Amino acid sequence: MNRKELDNLLSQKFVCAKCNQQGGRVDRLAMAGTGLSRLFEIQHHRFAFVSCHNCGYTEVFNLSTLEGKDNLGTFLDILFMD
DSSP states (O other): OOHHHHHHHHHHHOBOTTTOOBOEEEEEEEEOOSTHHHHTTOOOEEEEEEEETTTOOEEEEEHHHHHTOSSHHHHHHHHHTO
């Protein structure tokens, strides 16, 4: 699954924990860790932030975990209880 497909799936499956609105905006962020990765600015920690269209509540997802799943659709269905 490519980046755009994953972002679309996250956006569509997201259900806000605060207002129960379905759908959200996905933004990505990469960060350096500690030690040498921080020194050389190697940004191997990647996250997706999904924000509710209605109230702005935001949840953070570790992309390494999501992209490492064999069946991402099933994983997201379980995650969002769809």
